[in-house]
Amino acid sequence: MTRGAHRGARRLAFVMLPLLAACGDAAPPPTPDPRPVRVTTVEPRRGGDVVSLTGTVQPETEVNLGFRIDGRMTERLVNVGDRVRPGQVVARLDRSNEENNLRAARAALTAAEAQLAEVEANYIRARDLLRSGFGTRQRYDQAVQQLQTARSAVDAATAQLGIAENRLGYTELLADASGTVTARGAEPGEVVAxxxxxxxxxxxxxxxxxxxVPPVVKDQAPANAVIEVALTLDPSVRAQGRVREVSPSADPVTGTFRARIGLENPPPALRLGSTVTGRMTLDSSASISVPASALTRKDSQPAVWVVDPRAQTVALRPVEVLRHDPARVVLASGLSAGDVVVTAGVQALRQGQKVRLLGAAP
Incomplete structure (x- = not known):
């Protein structure tokens, strides 16, 4: 290397040394300021709370009408919304096959009765001959056996005739009680089972x-409670009722229990299928409520952010919702009295994040 090249290398080293020194003395990145949040301190309150649920009006008893035999349906005489009375014909099947079966059964009975008349005459002759001493016991026993067989054949033919008559009657589907048609199945022309x-x-x-009904509401419902039911679109249309039936098992998807409230003297405006709102006063018990804005989700389950007052950090805590309205959420479990809950900005927080309570010293 030439002397000029050595001089250039020394100059470059003198220039780089201050830069390297500056890099070595670089300050660490600044710590982010605690995030300001609004909070509330939860306190239990005693109940007698009123819970509201939305449901529908349904008939107490609903039955499906179907034919007892198979065949091709020729007509259906009612439609959805029609009222029916007991004994009214609602549909018919093609009668031709059953009419033929009825004629065959009648013919079979006539033949069996004719055979019975002949066998009875033979039996009488055999009996009289045996009594007079001109007949044999064997011939008489055969006549008795034939008579019993002929009578059995008549009984069987009579039974078959009754079955054929019933099947012909089954080609007409009759309403068994007064009511309203709410749904239809097969259409005319279909072969039905x-x-x-x-x-x-x-x-x-x-x-x-x-x-x-959610499980927590079901568990807190008083015995023999009176339920106020009102039409959702017109709350002036209302009726009272009592719990008539509660499903013993929860729905596998929603986890709720199906409850049927028997309405007492419902007004005509509470028509089948109407959407109604039911209100019930729960048993007095301690409960905790938070603003609706405090609620978020963790693993598809409801949760809230709880502040650690000493560390000034937040942690996500699962909760169980008892009921809610647009403003507040009543919790069944998950929080205790004195817990500090974040009520605003819950979507921007992360686990263990430092926070600053608005209105408190930083």
Whole structure:
């Protein structure tokens, strides 16, 4: 290397030394300021709270009407919304096959009766000959056996005739009680199987309000509670009812229990299928409520951010919701009295993040 090249290398080293020294003395990145949040301190309150649920009006008893035999349906005489009375024909099957079976059964009975008349005459002759001493016991026993067989044949033919008459009657589907048609199944021209739903009828005599009830509400409901049920679109239309039936098992998807409230003297405006709101006062018990803005989710489950007052950090805590409205959420579990809960900005927080309570010293 030449002398000039050595001089250039020394100059470059003198220039780089200050830069390297400056890099070595670089300050660490600044610590982010605590995030300001609004909070509230939860306190238990005693109940007698009113819970509201939305449900529908359904008939107390609803039955599916279907034919007892198979065949091709020729006509259906009612439609959805029609009222029916007991004994009214609602649908018919093609009668030709059953009429032929009935004629065959009648012919079989006539033949069996004719055979019985002949066998009875033979029996009488055999009996008289045996009594007079000109007949044999063997011939008489044969006549008795033939008579019993002929009578059995008549009984069987009579039974078959009754079956054929019943089957012909089964080609007409009759309503068994007064009610309203709420659904239809097969259409005219279809070949239907026995028991297939042709029409569904809501029987008169009872109306239920049906609700899907959360487990916590079910557990806190008082015995023999009076439920106020009102039409959602017109709360002036209302009726009272009592719990008539509660499903013993929860719905596998929603986890709620189906409850049927028997309405007492419901007004005509509470029609089947109407959306209603039910209100019930729960048993007095301690509960905790938080603003609706405090609620978030963790693993698809409701949760809230709770502040550690000493460390000034937040942690996500799962909770169980008892009920809610647009402003507040009543919790069944997850929080205790004195817990500090974040009520604003919950979507921007992360686990263990430092926070500053608004209104408190930083």
């Amino acid at each position: 026995p028991g297939r739903m042709i029409v569904r009828i809501a029987r008169e005599g009872g109306v239920d309000a049906v609700f899907d």
